[in-house]
Amino acid sequence: MSLEIVDSCVSCHACYDVCPSNAIEMSALQKHFVIDPKKCTECEGDYADPQCASICPIEETILNASGIPINPLGSLTGIPPEKMEEVMREIQAR
Amino acid sequence: MELNVVSEEAPVSSAGGCASSSCGSTDDQLSHLPDAIREKVHNHPCYSEEAHHYFARMHVAVAPACNIQCHYCNRKYDCSNESRPGVVSELLTPEEAVMKTKAVAANIPQMTVLGIAGPGDPLANPERTFATFRMLSEQTPDIKLCVSTNGLALPDCVEELSKHNIDHVTITINTVDPDIGAQIYPWIYWNNRRIYGVKGAKILIEQQQKGLEMLTERGILVKVNSVMIPGVNDQHLKEVSRIVKAKGAFLHNVMPLIAEAEHGTFYGVMGQRGPEPDELQALQDECAGDMNMMRHCRQCRADAVGLLGEDRGEEFTLDKIAEMNVDYGKAMKVRAEVHAGIAEELAEKQAKKARLVTPDEPLRKGHQRPVLMAVATSGQGVINQHFGHATEFLVYEASHTGVRFIGHRKVDQYCIGGDTCGEKESALSGSIRALAGCEVVLCAKIGFEPWEQLETAGIKPNGEHAMEPIDDAILEVYQEMIESGALDAAPLHLSHASA
Secondary structure, three states: EEEEEEOOOOOHHHHHHHHHHHHHEEEEOEEEEEEOOOOOOOOOOOOOHHHHHHHOOOOOOEEEEOOOOOOOOOOOOOOHHHHHHHHHHHHHHH | OOOOOOOOOOOOOOOOOOOOOOOOOOOOOOOOOHHHHHHHOOOOOOOOHHHHHOOEEEEEOOOOOOOOOOOOOOOOOOOOOOOOOOOOOOOOOOHHHHHHHHHHHHOOOOOEEEEEEEEEOOHHHHHHHHHHHHHHHHHHHEEEEEEEEEEOOOOHHHHHHHOOOOOOEEEOOOOHHHHHOOOOOOOEEEOEEEHHHHHHHHHHHHHHHHHHHHHHHHOOOEEEOOOOOOOOOOOOOHHHHHHHHOOOEEEEEEEEEEOOOOOOOOHHHHHOOOHHHHHHHHHHHHOOOOOOOOOOOOOOOOEEEEEOOOOHHHHHHHHHHHHOOOHHHHHHHHHHHHHHHHHHHHHHHHHHHHOOOOOOOOOOOOOOEEEEEOOOOOOOOOOEEEEOOOOEEEEEEOOOEEEEEEEEEEEOOOOOOHHHHOOOOHHHHHHHHHOOOOOEEEOOOOOHHHHHHHHHHOOOOEOOOOEHHHHHHHHHHHHHHHHHHHHHOOHHHHHHHOO
């Protein structure tokens, strides 16, 4: 049972500071933070919510044990995903 | 007859009267403050409009984590060509930050202030932030330390802040109303939960207000920053200004929202506009009352280095500072000499102004309309920059009561990034657009082509006052405009627009 950080991580350290299990470390290879699956408890017994996923500012960066993003697109910024796509298409077209 | 040079906290009402009790008697934006506070801020470029022409500041990016989300911020973006808060190129450890601070202090002796401003929230990174402050207060005692914060963790940090002798704190307070807060802050991280909407905003507001009170009780100087978001908090900021002033904040800095779709922020993508320069100025004037308003803020990056408006960060990257062997003891001696030299220059300037001041007598019976003038300067309070080299212009208002600083206009505001890089409009048309509303632009030199285009746009270029003090030159040009009858007609740019 472990969460996972994927490569959209911006290395802001926020999760690293709040993990109760010291399961998060900087990966020199991947150049962002990663979760040690042997140490991660998903905060069970410590907190109601997994801490890394409660502070991470980047959507779709922390996955649950089934590989599903805990913070899906639009859930943290409030930007509807279709609006984001539309605006990015406009910028590309310029 | 000479005109007074009035301070920026002495607003001139449209009727031509003076709204401030200190009008005409002050010569310095900070003069209404108690001596103890003036002593703390006289050489702080972010707090003193006068000082920002002479003294430099730097930020060290040791605080990447954040505990809230603001709709004007995007934690993903990092572009070295972009300048706005929350953006950095290189994150530093506390040890690296100390090394960089010493290198900058030795090479830019007019650097007096070291701030920690992000790229996240400094107080959401207490270990890294306070480790940096601890080392700096021991090793570089001639540098002032300051910190800025969103305020959420502030009450928990006040004790620690007062221990490190950090006497300047900036709190960003955009609202005191949770319903408005929910339109600015989608969530906060609080007591180990992510809390959304009005509930989160309410906690943030309570923490900010509590932190402000705790700091002022302890005699720590507090500046309040507010981002003006048209249609969201613009009218409300007048109330914010009144409240924070009553609680002891000594300076209020209302800044324009920066929102471009390319930044990927909520406001940028959703099309929220920022304020026009005249809207910002009107709100700053309304918030002013008898409170000190700050108008020279450049909303700099969390790793900026140099005078406000310039960024010399590129000269002090980690690999470059590794090769600089700084003897800080020696550097401190040089720095002290440079600071004394600047103090002398400023004192001379003050004395000269004092001699020029005439009592509250208007220049002419029947008030002349005020005129906005733009100035190209690279510091020292003089007109010393070529028009084509200016990346920003300082804007002043000349009126029958004198000259007051209004704000700055950036030329190439932000890198628009990615595929669109290199397709920017020409620098010249960008400059002309940035000068909207100004009738004169004062610079050290200017080429033929921009001269013509400026005149066509109704802005009169003037290179006759190179190397002269800004205030003096503006007064002289204003006097000339009065005498030539130029002010009897409507502003040129308006008559052009209607022609």
